[in-house]
Amino acid sequence: MDREMILKMEPGRELDALVAEKVMRGTAHTYVFNNKTINGMMFQIEDGVIISRVPHYSTDISSAWEVQEKLQDYGGMVLGCYGSKNGARWFSAQTVVNGKEISVTSHTAPEAICKAALLAVLDKE
Structure with a gap:
């Protein structure tokens, strides 16, 4: 997956699963329990495995905040909220990795x- 593909992704379960796997270091899968399909995430722990639902990272700010906290491992993140007089608003998330600034602007904070x-x-x- 490259930069352009990530930037083109829409907020939703596919983006959530990718964040779960790549950033949060879980293994995202689709599980079927009692004839219900859920997006699940498997985490390896010392004495076994935990399976939990993949949070709505890209659409829910409280879940996205967990991602922001995890990014402390990579040097942190700066968030900005901007608006204009005509009512438009956008959000920016910025971080620096290996001396390179990464900046994403979006209509929602969780997506950014x-x-x-x-x-x-x-x-x-």
Whole structure:
């Protein structure tokens, strides 16, 4: 996955699963329990495995904040909220990885956070 593909992704479950796997270091899969399909995330722990639902990282600010906190491992993130007199607003998430500034602007803070985090991990690899 490259920068352009990440920036073109729409907020939603595909972006959430990618963040879960690449940034949060879980393994995202689709699981079927009691005839219900859920997007799940598997985390390896010392004594076994935990399976939990993939949070709505790209659409829910409280879930996106977990991503922002995880980005402390990569040097942190600066968030900005901007607006104009005509009512337009946008959000910016910025981080620096390997001396390179990564900046993502979006209509929502969760989307900007997720995409900046993915780009930071991509640059770190």
